[in-house]
Amino acid sequence: MSLLLRDTENYGNIYIEDAAIVEIGCAAYDADTVIDAKRKALVPGFVNTHTHAAMTLFRGYADDLPLQTWLQDWIWPAEAKLTGEDVYWGTKLACLEMIRTGTTTFNDMYWHVLESAKAVDEMGIRGVISNVFIDVDGGSGGSDEETQRENKRLITKITKDYSDRVIPALGPHAIYIVSEESLLWIAEFAREEDLLVHIHVSETEQEVKDCIEKTGMRPVEYLDRLGFLGPNVVSAHCVWLDDNEISLLAKHNVKIAHTPTSNMKLAVGQKMRYPCLRAAGVSISIGTDGCASNNNLNMLESAKFASLSQKSATNQPTMMPACDAFSMVTKHGAQALRIGEGGGEIIEGALADLLLIDLQLPGMTPLHNLDSNLIYASSNCVDTTICDGVVLMEGGVVDGEEEILMKASETAFDLVNRRQ
Amino acid sequence: MSLLLRDTENYGNIYIEDAAIVEIGCAAYDADTVIDAKRKALVPGFVNTHTHAAMTLFRGYADDLPLQTWLQDWIWPAEAKLTGEDVYWGTKLACLEMIRTGTTTFNDMYWHVLESAKAVDEMGIRGVISNVFIDVDGGSGGSDEETQRENKRLITKITKDYSDRVIPALGPHAIYIVSEESLLWIAEFAREEDLLVHIHVSETEQEVKDCIEKTGMRPVEYLDRLGFLGPNVVSAHCVWLDDNEISLLAKHNVKIAHTPTSNMKLAVGQKMRYPCLRAAGVSISIGTDGCASNNNLNMLESAKFASLSQKSATNQPTMMPACDAFSMVTKHGAQALRIGEGGGEIIEGALADLLLIDLQLPGMTPLHNLDSNLIYASSNCVDTTICDGVVLMEGGVVDGEEEILMKASETAFDLVNRRQ
Numbered sequence: 115m116s117l118l119l120r121d122t123e124n125y126g127n128i129y130i131e132d133a134a135i136v137e138i139g140c141a142a143y144d145a146d147t148v149i150d151a152k153r154k155a156l157v158p159g160f161v162n163t164h165t166h167a168a169m170t171l172f173r174g175y176a177d178d179l180p181l182q183t184w185l186q187d188w189i190w191p192a193e194a195k196l197t198g199e200d201v202y203w204g205t206k207l208a209c210l211e212m213i214r215t216g217t218t219t220f221n222d223m224y225w226h227v228l229e230s231a232k233a234v235d236e237m238g239i240r241g242v243i244s245n246v247f248i249d250v251d252g253g254s255g256g257s258d259e260e261t262q263r264e265n266k267r268l269i270t271k272i273t274k275d276y277s278d279r280v281i282p283a284l285g286p287h288a289i290y291i292v293s294e295e296s297l298l299w300i301a302e303f304a305r306e307e308d309l310l311v312h313i314h315v316s317e318t319e320q321e322v323k324d325c326i327e328k329t330g331m332r333p334v335e336y337l338d339r340l341g342f343l344g345p346n347v348v349s350a351h352c353v354w355l356d357d358n359e360i361s362l363l364a365k366h367n368v369k370i371a372h373t374p375t376s377n378m379k380l381a382v383g384q385k386m387r388y389p390c391l392r393a394a395g396v397s398i399s400i401g402t403d404g405c406a407s408n409n410n411l412n413m414l415e416s417a418k419f420a421s422l423s424q425k426s427a428t429n430q431p432t433m434m435p436a437c438d439a440f441s442m443v444t445k446h447g448a449q450a451l452r453i454g455e456g457g458g459e460i461i462e463g464a465l466a467d468l469l470l471i472d473l474q475l476p477g478m479t480p481l482h483n484l485d486s487n488l489i490y491a492s493s494n495c496v497d498t499t500i501c502d503g504v505v506l507m508e509g510g511v512v513d514g515e516e517e518i519l520m521k522a523s524e525t526a527f528d529l530v531n532r533r534q
Numbered sequence: 535m536s537l538l539l540r541d542t543e544n545y546g547n548i549y550i551e552d553a554a555i556v557e558i559g560c561a562a563y564d565a566d567t568v569i570d571a572k573r574k575a576l577v578p579g580f581v582n583t584h585t586h587a588a589m590t591l592f593r594g595y596a597d598d599l600p601l602q603t604w605l606q607d608w609i610w611p612a613e614a615k616l617t618g619e620d621v622y623w624g625t626k627l628a629c630l631e632m633i634r635t636g637t638t639t640f641n642d643m644y645w646h647v648l649e650s651a652k653a654v655d656e657m658g659i660r661g662v663i664s665n666v667f668i669d670v671d672g673g674s675g676g677s678d679e680e681t682q683r684e685n686k687r688l689i690t691k692i693t694k695d696y697s698d699r700v701i702p703a704l705g706p707h708a709i710y711i712v713s714e715e716s717l718l719w720i721a722e723f724a725r726e727e728d729l730l731v732h733i734h735v736s737e738t739e740q741e742v743k744d745c746i747e748k749t750g751m752r753p754v755e756y757l758d759r760l761g762f763l764g765p766n767v768v769s770a771h772c773v774w775l776d777d778n779e780i781s782l783l784a785k786h787n788v789k790i791a792h793t794p795t796s797n798m799k800l801a802v803g804q805k806m807r808y809p810c811l812r813a814a815g816v817s818i819s820i821g822t823d824g825c826a827s828n829n830n831l832n833m834l835e836s837a838k839f840a841s842l843s844q845k846s847a848t849n850q851p852t853m854m855p856a857c858d859a860f861s862m863v864t865k866h867g868a869q870a871l872r873i874g875e876g877g878g879e880i881i882e883g884a885l886a887d888l889l890l891i892d893l894q895l896p897g898m899t900p901l902h903n904l905d906s907n908l909i910y911a912s913s914n915c916v917d918t919t920i921c922d923g924v925v926l927m928e929g930g931v932v933d934g935e936e937e938i939l940m941k942a943s944e945t946a947f948d949l950v951n952r953r954q
Contacts, residue, residue: 170896170899171900172902173897173899173900173902173906173907173911174900174901174902174903174906174907174910174911175900175902175903177855177856177903177906177910178851178852178855178856178906179851179852180851180852181851184851207896207899210896211896211897214896375842377846378842378843378845378846379841379842379845379851379910380845380851381845381846381848381849381850381851381853383849385846405911408910408911409906409907409910409911410897410910410911410912412897415835415913419839419842421799422795422798422799422839423798423843423846425798425799425800425801426797426798426801426805426843428801429801429803430801431598431599431600431601431604431799431800431801432598432599432600433801435597435598436597436598474936474939475939476590476627476630476631476634476939477593477631477830477832479590479593479627479939479942479943479946480590480591480593480594480595480942480943480946480947481594481943482592482593482594482595482946482950483594483595483597486593486594486597486598486829487593487594487829490594490597490799490828490829490830491593491594491825491828491829491830492830493835493913493914494913494914516894519894519895519896519899522899522900523899523900523901526899526900526902527900530902
């Protein structure tokens with residue numbers, strides 16, 4: 115299959131064959147599909163490095179509450195009633211929202227992972243999918259060995275049953291809810307099987323205090339001692355870090371998924387130490403987190419929150435300029451999720467995960483600076499979304515949208531009623 | 535002229551005659567125009583209480599710079615070349631963006647005010663329009679008396695030449711650039727003519743330090759001593775306030791235009807003291823500020839920034855819940871700009887400044903809570919914008935959009951090239 119994007123504003127013609135960008139700025143070749151890209155700019159698809167996709171079902175369900183009330187009285191009781199069918203429709207809705215806002219790859223951690231995998235496969239985007247791994251405090255109900263076996267089975271099944279776009283990973287939820295034995299097993303198994311590991315680290319101060327009390331070490335030091343840290347680890351939040359932890363993250367080339375919007379909404383009490391992390395050379399990308407704590411999956415909006423909250427926290431309007439925020443939602447995200455050579459960039463030979471940005475919008479006018487308009491002015495500007503060389507949205511239209519909205523809506527109400 | 539909004543999701547049928555809401559939840563009367571509002575929610579139009587509309591021309595022109603570099607090397611030299619024609623097209627672009635994102639009334643301060651007035655009149659929205667009033671440090675080049683005379687002339691002309699939707703006001707830029715004599719004159723003239731006064735107050739710490747050095751008082755104390763404060767004063771920013779200043783603002787019923795996005799982007803160094811201001815009973819609405827420092831005019835996005843930045847600053851996820859943020863962008867804004875009885879609410883007899891929200895969007899699905907979805911999830915959800923009983927956008931389409939985008943774009947490039 116071939117695809118020609120004709121006359122993009124910034125790169126001219128783009129020729130795509132199967133899943134890859136073949137030629138940039140080429141002649142107007144014949145192709146199976148030709149898209150008129152006049153007055154549209156070509157950019158790489160966005161990469162969301164931390165979310166819980168199916169939590170779209172809880173969008174607006176319980177906001178503005180103290181953290182513990184929110185979790186114990188609202189989210190956990192509803193999640194206790196969660197079925198695979200719920201996760202399927204919640205993930206479909208999430209993928210729809212991502213396609214509309216330009217995300218072509220996301221890093222997910224949630225329950226009923228085979229249903230997420232099915233949804234991602236059907237929707238055509240790229241997903242790194244991990245099941246929540248919890249084996250203490252009654253989490254998933256299983257012992258550490260049972261949980262390990264079950265995760266192994268799920269990974270094998272995802273690899274076997276779904277397209278290459280559905281990438282299985284390990285999802286140890288957090289150090290306070292996964293046993294030391296399982297963390298060791300996960301690190302080992304991930305190395306053997308070359309898997310990504312997706313974990314929450316130091317979102318709250320309480321987590322750090324508890325870890326120090328239990329182990330005598332801070333969370334990143336504890337993970338380092340276990341031999342858990344490595345370039346395959348995507349670590350969400352990382353708000354409460356000291357200097358030594360920053361050095362350890364840099365040393366092991368751990369990838370941070372920065373979640374500015376969620377951190378502000380849940381009031382985690384501190385801003386991620388971006389200037390220090392950057393100075394240490396740590397790779398930082400951006401995650402939206404789930405829709406119960408953001409409440410959307412819009413990467414450009416999260417990038418604006420990232421940049422503005424760092425300018426504000428450091429009192430420096432020069433902090434995290436638009437071009438850096440843009441790299442975080444494209445190239446750095448693609449590197450964190452290992453989307454192959456040239457991932458998150460417009461390069462011949464790279465995977466064709468691409469967007470056409472509508473430049474005929476007030477927020478794109480005037481076009482003094484594309485990065486600036488994308489990050490600061492116009493979070494709803496994606497006209498066409500292409501993933502793996504396949505057009506998933508053109509002119510703002512995604513096939514099957516109406517059914518997904520209806521089913522997800524029904525599913526969400528059914529789920530929250532079920533808990534009562 | 536009559537207008538029927540048929541079958542809104544939350545209010546049923548709405549019958550509008552001329553500029554006013556006549557009946558809510560009524561039978562499906564015949565009307566000159568009927569709009570099918572199925573799967574759409576009715577909400578009041580948003581009110582933006584602080585912006586510089588024509589600065590859309592500088593969107594993305596100079597970001598991520600230190601404040602003084604930004605002003606002295608980029609904005610001021612370009613503004614020095616500004617013509618009435620520039621302001622006209624910049625304001626048209628701003629109005630277009632506001633209509634698309636649901637703002638029906640805005641509070642403006644900029645140069646060449648008659649051109650802004652013309653643009654607002656043509657575009658059909660409601661604008662409180664003030665010319666920048668500067669009479670020291672070589673501002674507009676005139677003496678205080680000349681500047682006063684000129685402002686009087688402009689206000690008379692706006693009142694005479696344009697529709698009632700174009701509301702003239704006084705725009706003393708800030709205490710450090712308007713003479714004490716002129717501040718006194720403005721306060722007096724505004725009372726005589728029943729005018730709104732639009733001023734920047736305590737955006738930066740420097741302004742407070744300079745004021746103390748010059749007058750021995752903090753800015754709000756200084757304005758109080760001049761007899762300047764009153765319920766007709768809309769005071770933008772108000773970031774650096776002490777307890778006594780908060781009491782003075784409450785006592786005089788001054789309206790604060792909170793500008794969270796701009797304050798974060800320009801790194802003004804502190805968060806507005808929302809909990810204290812609220813406890814004191816000060817009226818707080820939201821402004822986007824101009825597009826050189828935000829960089830858009832999207833009120834829902836600014837409301838999300840307001841809520842999340844207050845949650846984050848206070849470490850309280852319960853701070854500024856969605857319903858409060860929603861009141862700030864509707865009712866409180868309408869009160870600040872004195873949009874008549876029931877302004878910013880859905881009430882019979884109130885002006886028909888209304889929006890239909892598209893509920894068939896991922897960000898609106900599921901609809902557990904409309905306020906929450908509006909503030910946190912979906913800043914691009916306005917399907918239909920009605921101002922003064924007139925439909926300005928239906929189904930996302932604004933008449934004449936293409937010409938405005940083209941002309942504003944040409945004007946912007948011409949302007950920034952002219953400065954060199």
